[in-house]
Amino acid sequence: MVTFITGTLLLLGSGIPGLFCNRQSPLGERLAAVLSVAGSLLGAGAVVAALLIPGNPAIHLPWPIPGGAFALTIDGISACFLFPVYLVTVTGSIYTLGYWPQRNNPGSGTRLRIFYGGMAGSLTLVLTASNGILFLACWEIMALVGFFLITIEDHVLEVRRAGFIYLACTHAGTLALFALFVILGQFSGSFDFPAAESLSAVAGPATAIFLLALFGFGLKAGLMPFHIWLPGAHAAAPSQVSALLSGVMIKTGIYGIIRVTGFFSVPPAWWGWTILTIGAISGVMGVAFAIAQHDIKRLLAYHSVENIGIIALGLGTALLGKSFDQPLLTSLGLAGALLHVINHGLFKSLLFLGAGSIIHATGTREIDHYGGLLRRQPLTGLFFLGGAVAICGLPPLNGFVSEWFIYLGLFKSLGHDAPALRLSVFAAPVLALIGGLALACFVKVFGAAFLGTPRTPAAVGAHEAPASMLLPMAVLLACCFVIGLLPSAFIPLLDRALAAWATGAKALPPLSAAVAPVAAISWAALALAVLIGILALWLHRQKTPQTPRRPTWGCGYAFPATRMQYTASSFAEMLVGLLRWGLRPDRHGGRVEAPLAKPANFASHTPDTVLDRGVLPACRVSILVCTWVRARVQNGSTGCYLLYVMLALGALLTLATLLRG
Amino acid sequence: MIGNTLLHLAILCVLSPLLLGVIGKTKALFGGRNGAPFLQPYFDLWKLLRKGMVISETTTWVFLAGPVVALAVPLLAAMLLPFGALPAPVSFDGDMILFVYLFGLARFFTASAALDTGSSFEGMGAAREVTFSCLAEPTVLFGLIVLARLAGGLSLQEMLSPELLESWQNAAPSLGLTLVSLFVVLLVENSRIPFDDPNTHLELTMIHEVMVLDHSGPAFGLILYGAAMKLFVLGALVVRIALPFTFNNLLLDLLVFVAGMLGLAVLIGVVESIMARLKLVRVPQVLVGTTLISAFAMVLLLR
Numbered sequence: 001m002v003t004f005i006t007g008t009l010l011l012l013g014s015g016i017p018g019l020f021c022n023r024q025s026p027l028g029e030r031l032a033a034v035l036s037v038a039g040s041l042l043g044a045g046a047v048v049a050a051l052l053i054p055g056n057p058a059i060h061l062p063w064p065i066p067g068g069a070f071a072l073t074i075d076g077i078s079a080c081f082l083f084p085v086y087l088v089t090v091t092g093s094i095y096t097l098g099y100w101p102q103r104n105n106p107g108s109g110t111r112l113r114i115f116y117g118g119m120a121g122s123l124t125l126v127l128t129a130s131n132g133i134l135f136l137a138c139w140e141i142m143a144l145v146g147f148f149l150i151t152i153e154d155h156v157l158e159v160r161r162a163g164f165i166y167l168a169c170t171h172a173g174t175l176a177l178f179a180l181f182v183i184l185g186q187f188s189g190s191f192d193f194p195a196a197e198s199l200s201a202v203a204g205p206a207t208a209i210f211l212l213a214l215f216g217f218g219l220k221a222g223l224m225p226f227h228i229w230l231p232g233a234h235a236a237a238p239s240q241v242s243a244l245l246s247g248v249m250i251k252t253g254i255y256g257i258i259r260v261t262g263f264f265s266v267p268p269a270w271w272g273w274t275i276l277t278i279g280a281i282s283g284v285m286g287v288a289f290a291i292a293q294h295d296i297k298r299l300l301a302y303h304s305v306e307n308i309g310i311i312a313l314g315l316g317t318a319l320l321g322k323s324f325d326q327p328l329l330t331s332l333g334l335a336g337a338l339l340h341v342i343n344h345g346l347f348k349s350l351l352f353l354g355a356g357s358i359i360h361a362t363g364t365r366e367i368d369h370y371g372g373l374l375r376r377q378p379l380t381g382l383f384f385l386g387g388a389v390a391i392c393g394l395p396p397l398n399g400f401v402s403e404w405f406i407y408l409g410l411f412k413s414l415g416h417d418a419p420a421l422r423l424s425v426f427a428a429p430v431l432a433l434i435g436g437l438a439l440a441c442f443v444k445v446f447g448a449a450f451l452g453t454p455r456t457p458a459a460v461g462a463h464e465a466p467a468s469m470l471l472p473m474a475v476l477l478a479c480c481f482v483i484g485l486l487p488s489a490f491i492p493l494l495d496r497a498l499a500a501w502a503t504g505a506k507a508l509p510p511l512s513a514a515v516a517p518v519a520a521i522s523w524a525a526l527a528l529a530v531l532i533g534i535l536a537l538w539l540h541r542q543k544t545p546q547t548p549r550r551p552t553w554g555c556g557y558a559f560p561a562t563r564m565q566y567t568a569s570s571f572a573e574m575l576v577g578l579l580r581w582g583l584r585p586d587r588h589g590g591r592v593e594a595p596l597a598k599p600a601n602f603a604s605h606t607p608d609t610v611l612d613r614g615v616l617p618a619c620r621v622s623i624l625v626c627t628w629v630r631a632r633v634q635n636g637s638t639g640c641y642l643l644y645v646m647l648a649l650g651a652l653l654t655l656a657t658l659l660r661g
Numbered sequence: 662m663i664g665n666t667l668l669h670l671a672i673l674c675v676l677s678p679l680l681l682g683v684i685g686k687t688k689a690l691f692g693g694r695n696g697a698p699f700l701q702p703y704f705d706l707w708k709l710l711r712k713g714m715v716i717s718e719t720t721t722w723v724f725l726a727g728p729v730v731a732l733a734v735p736l737l738a739a740m741l742l743p744f745g746a747l748p749a750p751v752s753f754d755g756d757m758i759l760f761v762y763l764f765g766l767a768r769f770f771t772a773s774a775a776l777d778t779g780s781s782f783e784g785m786g787a788a789r790e791v792t793f794s795c796l797a798e799p800t801v802l803f804g805l806i807v808l809a810r811l812a813g814g815l816s817l818q819e820m821l822s823p824e825l826l827e828s829w830q831n832a833a834p835s836l837g838l839t840l841v842s843l844f845v846v847l848l849v850e851n852s853r854i855p856f857d858d859p860n861t862h863l864e865l866t867m868i869h870e871v872m873v874l875d876h877s878g879p880a881f882g883l884i885l886y887g888a889a890m891k892l893f894v895l896g897a898l899v900v901r902i903a904l905p906f907t908f909n910n911l912l913l914d915l916l917v918f919v920a921g922m923l924g925l926a927v928l929i930g931v932v933e934s935i936m937a938r939l940k941l942v943r944v945p946q947v948l949v950g951t952t953l954i955s956a957f958a959m960v961l962l963l964r
Binding site: 371372374375385388389392393394395400403404407408411412414415419422423425428429430431432433435436437439440442443444446447448450451452453514515516517520521523524527528531532535536539540542543547548549550551552553554555560562564565566570571572573574575578 | 713714715716717718719720721723725726728729730732733734736737740751753754755756758759761762763765766768769772773776777778779780781782783784785787788789791792794795796797798799800801802803806809810813815864865874875878879880883945952956959963964
């Protein structure tokens with residue numbers, strides 16, 4: 001435990017030495033990277049050590065805050081969330097050296113590194129805190145540090161706007177969490193977290209606790225109606241920060257939901273149904289919005305919404321399994337959800353780092369301004385392709401394994417007697433639809449950015465990223481391959497987490513080969529890799545230096561230009577049209593009047609339906625109403641104010657009398 | 662098991678181009694022509710594999726990865742699927758998900774290879790391919806759920822076991838609807854009329870064929886061979902549901918399976934001959950309709 005706390009302290013302080021260094025010297029940034037790596041290694045070592053011994057290491061120190069205690073516990077669930085934190089922190093802090101070097105950013109570099117370390121450190125505390133007050137304190141630190149990370153480039157209006165939306169959302173969520181932990185503390189008798197399955201879900205406040213958790217944590221996780229802060233914030237932040245936010249920070253919301261639902265012995269079935277439904281909505285609509293985006297980072301941010309939806313599908317399955325007493329369902333669902341948490345942490349940060357490398361090289365986030373980058377950035381392209389295959393859930397990479405667990409869990413519900421539970425299998429085709437749409441989306445991104453010919457001068461002048469940016473991506477892709485090819489190595493970790501979620505009489509069966517034959521997945525992935533390798537070698541040998549290279553067949557048109565390529569927008573046009581009912585894209589121009597038409601313009605844009613068509617108009621109306629009311633109430637007449645004082649006093653006295661009587 | 666694997670591979674590699682020949686012959690008969698010989702696809706493949714290549718100057722290695730993956734995937738997927746009554750060489754719980762996702766991988770790389778040329782026609786084809794396939798995906802899952810529910814197992818081997826024959830007596834409506842929807846998926850996934858015309862002469866209207874315009878020689882040969890295998894593998898799934906007979910006699914089982922596959926090829930030929938191609942905007946509507954039919958089949962079983 002001491003090692004763990006040392007690691008956390010190193011992470012928290014990793015950016016501080018930079019304050020005492022020369023603004024131009026690279027000493028501060030190198031120190032920060034070394035400290036982050038050291039802190040992460042220490043922390044990861046502590047977590048591994050904690051997993052190797054049977055019990056859960058814990059620390060419980062008094063804290064002079066009423067109800068508070070400095071209580072940390074590392075159990076299986078925490079470990080599943082902690083590993084991605086450490087990995088993404090390490091890769092991100094090395095990436096920073098190439099992406100955000102101090103000499104180019106003397107103003108913001110130090111700030112970025114201080115808050116980056118603060119984010120990593122507070123994340124490890126949030127994920128291990130086992131006292132409500134401590135959890136809230138760390139949660140708030142994490143949320144505020146997140147605001148400063150998002151607004152690093154605060155001279156841009158759009159960035160400030162995204163930062164404020166994030167701040168409003170995260171505080172709305174924290175408000176719900178305050179209520180949650182107060183109710184939970186009164187219910188269980190202490191602010192320390194109750195043991196798993198120690199509370200009854202039929203008693204009074206359970207419903208309130210669940211709904212508050214769903215809102216408060218869902219807002220952080222970015223489940224669909226609550227995702228409004230996410231696309232803007234991820235797009236505004238620097239890439240390695242987006243990787244940390246999207247890869248691990250939003251997972252704290254999932255962690256919270258898993259933790260809080262784990263306190264209850266038998267959750268009511270509607271909890272599972274709610275999470276399953278919200279997961280399905282997030283998954284489908286998240287990827288639908290992603291398809292319609294033109295900005296590569298907004299697109300990736302919407303994919304986070306989608307993947308959180310997939311995780312929620314697994315979690316919903318697990319909750320249903322618990323309600324209907326089907327341990328197999330619970331095991332597979334929860335294992336799928338947790339493994340997807342790890343996987344998404346890996347491939348989403350890989351993709352964000354890859355996007356950062358593209359932006360670094362071209363200076364734009366518009367997908368339609370790229371093209372032909374694979375020739376100029378061969379390694380970035382390779383890593384991005386790996387991430388894209390992984391996020392689509394395709395074998396032989398890691399995304400497939402976790403989705404496969406969730407599918408298995410859903411299919412297991414078919415054997416149950418209760419027809420109600422069998423309905424949960426409807427989530428399987430939804431998951432397939434999500435997978436198909438994600439594939440379309442990533443073919444679009446990869447194709448438009450890396451393939452074909454450059455569409456703009458910026459793309460022509462693109463260059464490969466430095467080694468400090470390539471190495472982190474290589475490490476992340478290697479991890480994706482390891483989980484994809486050897487999922488059995490991660491079964492003990494998942495078993496440990498399952499044991500932490502459901503203990504005692506209702507202990508979950510471990511993920512044996514009979515439940516989830518992961519070894520078969522390994523062999524299949526290996527066979528696929530070998531087969532592809534052999535065929536590729538054969539085909540490569542057919543290609544000789546004499547093989548002629550000619551222009552692409554233009555169907556008879558002899559003068560193709562790069563502007564004539566199929567753009568990302570046109571690639572997505574058909575799907576966006578099919579999903580028009582939910583996306584409501586804006587389209588301007590594009591109408592050709594006469595046979596010999598004048599030049600015309602066309603633009604399409606897909607705003608976020610919930611934020612731009614729901615929340616913001618509602619806020620504008622409420623501002624109008626409040627302004628009007630204030631003008632009436634604050635009318636400047638002293639008599640009126642005295643009247644208010646008297647009315648308030650009268651009301652308070654009446655209330656006091658009523659309450660006492 | 663090794664013998665079984667080799668037999669599976671041999672059937673797949675030897676017989677898959679024959680289906681294309683049968684389809685072509687059927688269409689020729691309907692058109693009142695003699696048509697190309699049954700073995701024409703074999704001749705084509707042999708010719709292409711020996712030829713040289715021409716490569717577009719905009720392309721990268723992704724352009725050649727498409728054909729490779731498109732051939733590797735059906736080879737591997739076939740190992741998970743029983744060919745008629747011949748058991749699948751590899752079988753484990755959840756292999757049907759791997760089966761579906763493997764074809765997803767092939768689609769990813771085929772579409773990427775198309776975009777690699779930078780041609781807007783090939784971009785159009787890729788966009789259509791991924792759009793239609795992601796609409797077909799839920800249908801496949803609904804079908805698999807029906808089979809899993811009837812068989813009580815989670816591997817393709819168990820789902821397509823001889824007990825399917827009993828299920829036809831108990832749950833004929835569900836299985837019938839599933840069979841129809843899977844046949845539609847087969848047509849979509851293999852770019853057949855009414856969804857796509859493999860013989861059209863206009864690049865603008867193609868889906869699958871336009872994606873491979875720039876491939877030539879051995880690369881194109883791999884694509885053709887991979888497409889034939891894909892048709893064979895998906896066809897084997899449909900044929901097994903339609904003919905769930907098991908005689909426990911290798912020769913007889915093989916005969917039923919091959920006869921079923923040839924019958925399927927004739928059926929596809931007939932469909933292609935008597936139907937016109939759908940307008941492009943109609944295709945998603947048909948696919949959504951198919952999804953609803955397969956969902957209906959599942960609901961019938963879940964009650």
